[in-house]
Amino acid sequence: xxxxxxxxxxxxxxxxxxxxxxxxxxxxxxxxxxxxxxxxxxxxxxxxxxxxxxxxxxxxxxxxxxxxxxxxxxxxxxxxxxxxxxxxx
Amino acid sequence: xxxxxxxxxxxxxxxxxxxxxxxxxxxxxxxxxxxxxxxxxxxxxxxxxxxxxxxxxxxxxxxxxxxxxxxxxxxxxxxxxxxxxxxxxxxxxxxxxxxxxxxxxxxxxxxxxxxxxxxxxxxxxxxxxxxxxxxxxxxxxxxxxxxxxxxxxxxxxxxxxxxxxxxxxxxxxxxxxxxxxxxxxxxxxxxxxxxxxxxxxxxxxxxxxxxxxxxxxxxxxxxxxxxxxxxxxxxxxxxxxxxxxxxxxxxxxxxxxxxxxxxxxxxxxxxxxxxxxxxxxxxxxxxxxxxxxxxxxxxxxxxxxxxxxxxxxxxxxxxxxxxxxxxxxxxxxxxxxxxxxxxxxxxxxxxxxxxxxxxxxxxxxxxxxxxxxxxxxxxxxxxxxxxxxxxxxxxxxxxxxxxxxxxxxxxxxxxxxxxxxxxxxxxxxxxxxxxxxxxxxxxxxxxxxxxxxxxxxxxxxxxxxxxxxxxxxxxxxxxxxxxxxxxxxxxxxxxxxxxxxxxxxxxxxxxxxxxxxxxxxxxxxxxxxxxxxxxxxxxxxxxxxxxxxxxxx
Numbered sequence: 001x002x003x004x005x006x007x008x009x010x011x012x013x014x015x016x017x018x019x020x021x022x023x024x025x026x027x028x029x030x031x032x033x034x035x036x037x038x039x040x041x042x043x044x045x046x047x048x049x050x051x052x053x054x055x056x057x058x059x060x061x062x063x064x065x066x067x068x069x070x071x072x073x074x075x076x077x078x079x080x081x082x083x084x085x086x087x088x089x
Numbered sequence: 090x091x092x093x094x095x096x097x098x099x100x101x102x103x104x105x106x107x108x109x110x111x112x113x114x115x116x117x118x119x120x121x122x123x124x125x126x127x128x129x130x131x132x133x134x135x136x137x138x139x140x141x142x143x144x145x146x147x148x149x150x151x152x153x154x155x156x157x158x159x160x161x162x163x164x165x166x167x168x169x170x171x172x173x174x175x176x177x178x179x180x181x182x183x184x185x186x187x188x189x190x191x192x193x194x195x196x197x198x199x200x201x202x203x204x205x206x207x208x209x210x211x212x213x214x215x216x217x218x219x220x221x222x223x224x225x226x227x228x229x230x231x232x233x234x235x236x237x238x239x240x241x242x243x244x245x246x247x248x249x250x251x252x253x254x255x256x257x258x259x260x261x262x263x264x265x266x267x268x269x270x271x272x273x274x275x276x277x278x279x280x281x282x283x284x285x286x287x288x289x290x291x292x293x294x295x296x297x298x299x300x301x302x303x304x305x306x307x308x309x310x311x312x313x314x315x316x317x318x319x320x321x322x323x324x325x326x327x328x329x330x331x332x333x334x335x336x337x338x339x340x341x342x343x344x345x346x347x348x349x350x351x352x353x354x355x356x357x358x359x360x361x362x363x364x365x366x367x368x369x370x371x372x373x374x375x376x377x378x379x380x381x382x383x384x385x386x387x388x389x390x391x392x393x394x395x396x397x398x399x400x401x402x403x404x405x406x407x408x409x410x411x412x413x414x415x416x417x418x419x420x421x422x423x424x425x426x427x428x429x430x431x432x433x434x435x436x437x438x439x440x441x442x443x444x445x446x447x448x449x450x451x452x453x454x455x456x457x458x459x460x461x462x463x464x465x466x467x468x469x470x471x472x473x474x475x476x477x478x479x480x481x482x483x484x485x486x487x488x489x490x491x492x493x494x495x496x497x498x499x500x501x502x503x504x505x506x507x508x509x510x511x512x513x514x515x516x517x518x519x520x521x522x523x524x525x526x527x528x529x530x531x532x533x534x535x536x537x538x539x540x541x542x543x544x545x546x547x548x549x550x551x552x553x554x555x556x557x558x559x560x561x562x563x564x565x566x567x568x569x570x571x572x573x574x575x576x577x578x579x580x581x582x583x584x585x586x587x588x589x590x591x592x593x594x595x596x597x598x599x600x601x602x603x604x605x606x607x608x609x610x611x612x613x614x615x616x617x618x619x620x621x622x623x624x625x626x627x628x629x630x631x632x633x634x635x636x637x638x639x640x641x642x
Contacts, residue, residue, distance in 0.1 A: 010283060010377020014126065036346040037278060037337055039380055060131065061382040062258045066273045067337045067344045076260055077124050079241045081222025085130035088283040088328075088377040089202050 005057050008040070011086045013056060017078035021064065025049050027072035034064040034073060059084050094120045094218075096435055097238055097248040099225050099261065101128045103201075104407035104424035105254035106208035106217075107147055111432035112252075113215040117439060120246065121209070121217050122238070124224040128209040129202030133381040135281045135323055135332035137161045137196040137299055138204075141461055142422030143531075144524055145509055147429050149211060151527050152642040156203045156540035158325035160194035160532060162297040164494050168486060169304035169311075172361045178487065182496035182607065184298065186614055188624035191297040192532045192632060198299070198323045198330075210542055225255075228265055228403075234445070235265065235402030250402060250435045250444045254428070257384040257408035257420075267397050267405070273337035273344065275393065277317040277385040277418070280351045282331040284373040294368050295324035302358060303490055306478055310358045312350075313339065314486070315475025317385060318418060320358055326535075329373060331355075334418070336385065385418055387411045388466025398456060399449040404431045410456070416468035416493050423462045430455045460505030468493065468501065496607060500599040507592035511584070518575045522567040523642055530640035533632050559631060560639055 002012045021042070023034075028049040035043045035050065040057040043050050043064065050072070060083055065075035077083075098109040101123035109121040125131045143151055163184030170176040185195055213219055229237035229245055237247035255261050257276075262268040303319035304310045311320040312335035323330040333354055338344050359365050387393045388411060398410045406412075407424030414420060434452040438444045456462055470493030477486035491497040513520050534540055556564075577584075591598075614621075 008378050009375060011379060031342075033344040036344050036348065039278070039280060039348050039351065041348065059380050061278060061380055063276070063278050063337055063347075063382045065258075066270065066276045066382060069342050071270075075258075076226070077224045080124050080224040081126040083125075083131070084379075085126060086133070086377055086379050087202065088200065089129065089131070089133040089379055 003056060008057060008059075010088050011059070011084055013058075013084050014082045017055065017082045020060075020076050020078045020083075021052060021055060021058070022074040023050055023052065024072045024074070025051075027070045029070050029072075031069060033067040033069060037063040037067045092120075092244070092246050094118045094246065094248040095439055096120070096250055096252060097122065097246060098217075098252045098254065099238070100124075100254040100256060100409075101209045101212075101219065101221075102132065102205055102254055102256060102407065102424070103208065103421045104428040105252070106205065106212045107150075107425055107428035108252045108254065108406060108432045108435075109217045109219075110149070110208075110212040110215045111147060111429060112435055113212065113217045115432070115436045117436065119212075119217045120248070121212055121219045122223045122225055122240070123209075123219065123221045126222050127206075128219070128221065129205040132201035132205060133279065133281050133379045134199065134201045134283070135279065135321060135330040136199050136201060136419060136421070137323065137417075138199055138421045139196040139417060139419065140194065141506060141509075142425060143197070143527065145422070145461065145513060146425045150208075150425065152523065153211070154530070154534050154539065154541040155207050156543060157197040157199045157531070157535065158323075158328075159198045159291075160191045160297055160535060161196045161198050161299055161323075162190035163195050163299075165298045165300045166490050166494055167300065167302045167362070168483075168490060169302060169308055169362075170483065172304065172308050172310050172357070175363060178483075180487065180491055180495045181298070182491065182611070183494060183498060187618075187621040188628050190625070192628060193528050194297065194532075197531065198325055200325065207541060225261060228261070233401055235400065249439050250404070252404050252406060252428075252431050252435060253409055254406045254424070255409050257382070257413060259405075259409045262405055262409050265400060265403065267400050267403075268409070268411075269396070271384060271387055271393060272390075274339070275384055275386040275390060276337045276382050277334040278337060278347055278380060278382050279318075279332055279334035279418075280347075280355075280380045281378065282355070282375060283377040283379075284329045284331065285327065285376050286329050286369070286373045288327050290372045291324045291327070291329065294364070294372075295322075295329075297324070299323050301494060302362065303474070303486070305481070308357075309350075309353055310361065311354055313475070314478040315472055318471075320354070328376065329369070334383075334385075337382070383418070383420075384408060384411065384413045386415055386472055387413060388415050389469065389472055394466070398453050399446055401446045401449075402444050404434060404449055404452050406431045412456075412462060412466055414465035414468070416471050416498075417465065418471075423465055426459055426462055427456060430459070460508040464502060464505040470494075497603060500596050500603060502596075503599055504593060504596040507595055511589065511592060514574060515578060518578050519571050521574050522571050525567065525570070526640045526642060529632055529635075530637070532629075533635065533637060533640060536629075536633050539637075554636055556636060556639075560635055563631075563635075563639060 095117035412423035
């Protein structure tokens with residue numbers, strides 16, 4: 001199954017990625033760096049730590065992983081053949 | 090289930106497919122793994138592959154028919170002092186002049202997807218087994234040596250050596266204990282917009298030039314100076330690519346709200362910059378928006394630069410080896426060069442039955458001796474733009490832009506370019522004519538949309554025409570060049586006493602000469618424009634109608 005987004009034309013997301021981004025609540029300081037760098041809006045702050053709203057529009061850029069000053073974000077590639085795809089890259 | 094290969098290549102991007110093909114050409118059983126469903130599904134564009142990439146690329150790229158979108162004859166730099174008052178300075182000095190332009194071009198604007206697919210098909214044709222939809226999740230390690238990979242499908246696949254071209258994040262290289270996560274200030278998030286626009290409009294508004302915009306931070310028309318790119322617009326065949334990108338951290342622990350500021354820059358530039366607002370906006374339609382994080386200043390950090398590129402059983406190439414260009418933000422040439430070097434070392438390692446770190450060290454040494462790779466990972470003009478902002482000195486800003494993306498770039502690029510050029514000429518005395526044929530063939534392919542694996546131009550009956558007088562003269566001209574080159578190669582003393590020392594000191598010479606030469610050159614271009622334009626039309630018409638066999642190798 002694939003999904004599209006009105007916000008980001010020209011991109012499709014294939015389901016079945018697995019949890020390729022995880023947040024370690026114990027490490028998260030709630031600095032919100034992940035929220036500020038994520039153009040897809042995948043994160044929010046809930047009870048003073050970050051949590052994932054949805055990875056449905058994630059472009060797998062890994063910016064959240066780079067920007068996390070506490071190393072609280074684990075990032076690995078989605079399962080093969082899943083996640084975002086674009087014809088115009 | 091366990092399988093064995095001589096070589097496993099991870100990632101079918103610009104580097105991976107090249108390394109895989111070259112290994113397979115040497116008779117090695119090669120597996121190429123790609124995590125996306127189709128090659129090129131997860132790449133983003135906004136790309137000019139510069140000419141040095143093609144000149145010094147593996148021969149099948151130089152001598153082939155790769156798909157690209159538009160030749161690029163140079164850069165128009167818009168240095169925006171005050172967007173509201175329209176106070177804009179233009180530096181368009183880095184441009185191939187007519188009549189050579191656009192046939193002899195500065196580079197080729199390219200969608201990454203079709204180009205990567207072209208490369209992967211070349212690899213398959215060479216006997217490589219390509220497996221897509223396969224994510225490598227870890228390595229098989231025995232006695233500290235990497236012996237294979239584990240996939241997300243639960244497969245263990247063994248090989249004598251692995252070439253890793255997974256891309257800039259380097260997640261597997263980190264897992265292997267070779268690299269570490271780069272600091273956010275070395276990473277840029279590239280936000281790209283793909284717009285459909287008619288070829289006729291692009292020809293008229295852009296021609297063959299990439300447009301770059303730079304502005305004081307307070308103008309908010311582009312990312313802050315020195316913290317990523319300004320703003321770049323690439324003209325393609327029937328579309329435009331607009332890119333803005335910014336480092337993930339600008340000050341200690343402070344990450345900008347990119348979601349907010351990217352929208353702000355995009356709105357400001359597209360509504361206030363007159364040529365975009367009046368000429369481009371009414372003629373475009375947004376087709377896609379994507380983004381990607383990539384390394385931008387990794388090469389400038391001494392410690393990151395020293396991170397290993399090899400371990401027992403594995404070689405890293407391209408972006409994962411930290412070889413992204415700091416000025417051009419274009420890692421394709423370095424990916425090709427490092428892929429070719431890695432394939433060569435892998436072939437030697439398998440022959441010697443030794444893939445130890447000690448043996449593979451020769452890869453790191455060859456990379457560190459490669460003049461253009463070293464030039465591309467050490468350019469500091471883009472990084473220094475932050476100093477121009479701090480000083481708020483227009484003179485300094487102009488200088489860095491001129492030295493990075495204007496004619497001033499010759500004073501840092503010429504020596505490494507000539508060093509490699511002479512090396513290639515000595516290896517192949519006919520290479521100059523192969524380069525000339527490449528430029529002409531590429532341009533003819535572009536005119537007729539004739540690329541490998543693509544549709545064949547039905548009007549391309551010119552292939553069956555008789556050779557004309559002009560074409561005979563062209564072939565004669567090439568033969569003369571070959572003869573002269575062969576003679577010059579024989580003159581070893583002259584090379585050692587004059588040519589090589591001159592090439593080595595060329596950067597320094599140009600630093601002195603360019604300020605005097607540039608105004609004279611500029612006046613010359615103005616005065617000769619009508620005649621150069623006329624000649625250009627004749628040359629394009631010749632390439633358009635010439636028998637393609639003239640330009641094939």
